[in-house]
Amino acid sequence: MPFWAYIEPVPRAASDLDVFSAIAEPRRRRILELLATGGSRSVNELVAAMRLPQPTVSKHLAVLREVGVVAVTRDGKRRLYEIKAQELKAVNEWISRFERLWTHQLDRVKERAERLAAEARPSGAKNNRHKEN
Amino acid sequence: MPFWAYIEPVPRAASDLDVFSAIAEPRRRRILELLATGGSRSVNELVAAMRLPQPTVSKHLAVLREVGVVAVTRDGKRRLYEIKAQELKAVNEWISRFERLWTHQLDRVKERAERLAAEARPSGAKNNRHKEN
DNA sequence: TCAATATATGCCCAAAACGGCATATGTCAA
């Protein structure tokens, strides 16, 4: 038996409902975009904008509500949905941990291009052990 | 029939594999964190770090590979996985569109608290049409 | 060649996600 040995079966991450999975859905991202530009809207306004059945929109809104990225306010028989961007901040903070990496890696792409261009000119071609893509 | 009328049934968003859904999985986020701190690692190193079965890790890596957030390099019989943070930049850019919102909304929370405190003192209570939460 | 190691993949199953649809619930106005 290899060293990594099977551990506890882990019974499927239960109710994994966090902001990350909430924004994994394209339509839910769209809803957030709509709410971000133009402020709060009623469900029917969103339905009209998204051209989707009302129950579908309501369910997506429910998901967004459960993770706290939107909030509802009653306004007569309507419900006005408003974005709660603070929750998105958490995602932003997680992503930002990689910010240095992607700028560095972009630099390296440029570096490599320049290095390759420089190596192409002299006749003596070095054998490069790493075939980086 | 209400005005929103049911439109095309939309045959289920096919293969929706984008970066957003890739990072929706906690274990996949963990993998990215591991690769971010400490550079590229072999599958077995990841398996040891995550204490998960090797096939599980390999499958998560496959997902991350398909969306381009990681890249593989052969190193003998090992495969070294490396993070490709540029793909995460797309997510960052999407999230950043809301940055102004979450700072503003934080401001508004403070504002509202101050306004309520100020309104509590004078006796004349205006009727406010919007009952914001 | 064979065996060992490292990793990927395929198959099966259970759980979850999503859409369609009907219907329940709530709210206002007559």
Add this chain to the structure above:
DNA sequence: TTGACATATGCCGTTTTGGGCATATATTGA
């Protein structure tokens, strides 16, 4: 009240997802 409108929810069926497991596919060394 009743009825119209606005929205949520429950049920069902299909698809997807993720885990467990066995096994296929490299790759190296003897």
